[in-house]
Amino acid sequence: MTVRESVTRPAPLPPLAARARSAGGSPVRDILAVTARPEVINFAGGLPAPELFDAEGIAAAFQAVLAESPERALQYSTTEGEPALRAALAARLSARSLPTGPDDMLITTGSQQALSLLATALLEPGDTVLVEEPCYLAALQVFGFAGARVVPVPGDADGLDPAALEELVRRERPKLLYTVPTFQNPTGRTLPAGRRAAVAEVAARCGLWIVEDDPYGELRFEGERVPWIASLDAARDRTVLLGSFSKVMAPGLRLGWLRAPAALRRACVVAKQAADLHTPTVNQLAAARYLADRDLDAHVARVAGVYRVHRDAMLAGLADALPEGATWNRPEGGMFLWARLPERYDTTALLPAVVRRDVAYVPGAPFHAGEPDRSTLRLCFVTQTPEEIAEGLRRLGKGLREGLREGLREGAAAR
Template sequence: MTVAEPAPALAAPTRAPAPRLAARARSVGGSPVRDILAVTARPEVINFAGGLPAPELFDRDGIAAAFEEVLAQTPAQALQYSTTEGEPTLRAGLAGRITARGLPTDPDDLLVTTGSQQALSLLATALLEPGDTVLVENPCYLAALQVFGLAGARVVAVPGDEDGVDPVALEEAIRREHPKLLYLVPTFHNPTGRTMPAPRRAEIATVAAREGLWIVEDDPYGELRYDGERVPWIASLPGAEDRTVLLGSFSKVMAPGLRLGWLRAPAELRRACAVAKQAADLHTATLNQLAAARYLDVLDAHVARVRAVYGERRDAMLAGLPAALPPGSRWNRPEGGMFLWARLPESYDTLALLPRVVEQNVAYVPGAPFYAGAPDPSTLRLCFVTQTPEEIAEGLRRLERGLGG
């Protein structure tokens, strides 16, 4: 009887390293705000760091009714693929709202996006080549800096003041840097909460027209006004009509979980963004779009309720800041939106102080990550909409202890 010899052991396969990530993915970090939120997710933490709407104010019944109507009446349409540009009923409703606010708009002027963050990404794809220059405010919305960084753009901060970008400095930067676009959040700015006055907006529009510059006007907070008069969009001003992209969102006024945003742009650029969207996700969720279109009938009443509550919360934070922040601190009084910006005395470093503050079970966002240029380490952003006035008062007492008060 023949005994089979054991098979020789197989040599381990040679394993070459996996190909490297793209340079843009290696060079752009994550969101410091998201990192802070992960650290401060404990329920005992009063979190002024997020930019989250108050969940108890979501109109759960109204939104549920809109979904139920859509699924009951048009289930085949609601559960099917849709057009890239967006559901016609939603675009028609949006066009009516935008027109009523002073910017004549046709449904075909609009592209529905998966949140306004996607609109930024589509614009970067359509407009930016690696090495192109983008001008921004200083400080600037953090996620916009990430989008432009991933596109390989050079991001240059334009000097400004309490009213926003300085038009003279903008013109100098355009002639020096030859940028593709200027990105702005002129109404209830993130992170500072400031609003650019109408005369300054007109100057910006004039400079853009004269120098051939795209303006991206991001307006996620514009309907959250608590006092003062509404300021016209830059997109509605003479000279800006053919070079301004207006972005909007339902996240702050309806529900962020729906992931619904939109962009309004001149035809050629809008078509380029639609092609980019086809490659990204084909279209935004049909069911969500149709439900949102139905909810537009009651949205104004819901927003009025939200504004009343958020206005009280802003006032509660403003009332508590003098005792909470060190002597010599300065802060603004936003007319709307979600954020308040504070600057502590120069000896304070809000990034270095954050761990000590979190030990007191309260959190903010240090200002430094929002700067494309040299940061101001003494600054911080506070969100006032997510907590009740009582929670805000307690959070500010904890903040005082954490800052060494």
């Protein structure tokens, strides 16, 4: 080969890392891209209702910090997070029976980053992680990207089974269990207090980290609050509690937090230094100012009250929309409802027919780390009005019936 040929025919670039080649995108975000048309009634998203944002209060908080201390608000900050925000969050946790000091907290760029930091600090490629079945999609992405082996824990309508958890822990020797025990994504279910205590005891007996993710717990609109696993004596030294302002204040702030035992928290601080140095200072100071000047609990109560009306509207229309033999749950809070159709329904295959009716849901299959249940689907009830929910369910029923007929015809033609 001549010098001229080597210049005109450049050598191929080195390949992407194996984890980048094997990791898939989010099916939810793929669906949202397809259903972005304004006429679509979208039950697929996990977005809070934007009309309920306290835009005035948040704007006032930003204006105050930029007017009073712009040199601080626009400057670099510590990796651990702004002291005022960490103190305010620690006070909120302590008021909810989880004694916490500011130094127990790490502010993250959304709770999704907290998951990534924990994967960096805890997991080696090939390590085993236990998850609920079904499981929050983005957690499956994080653990997959870290090269972990993800094993689902069997459960039922109340959540994961502690006896099955202990059997898997002893057999698989996992590093951690990831759980969203309150108003879980995707199912909306809540793990009862007795099972939480049993999970904590398993972790203590067998040597296991628990990652307790709680983005929805404050959005309760009926029933009694269930204590965090992190507040139980058996689990205090081995539970990481994650939280977020995304569902109670505004997701665009990208503010989350991590409460963890000291050694693991320090490791996450080092991982965050390598990732982004720190979460934006101005957003942290504005959130701290908002917590000082406004009543976040009252705001959350108003939001939860609206969400309850939306949930009730969805529950009222499901019997007519879903086929005979379908089942669904009644979440006491959060944003999601989980439904299971008869076995002959494949919700992934049926989705295109439903989208043609200008309505969308998320098929249940991608939420499973193990064998997927293809007859399941997730419905988000918070971003539409009750009238839109009723119309969306009418469209959903028509789309499911049409999709099933099309599938039967295609099956007959193939035979």
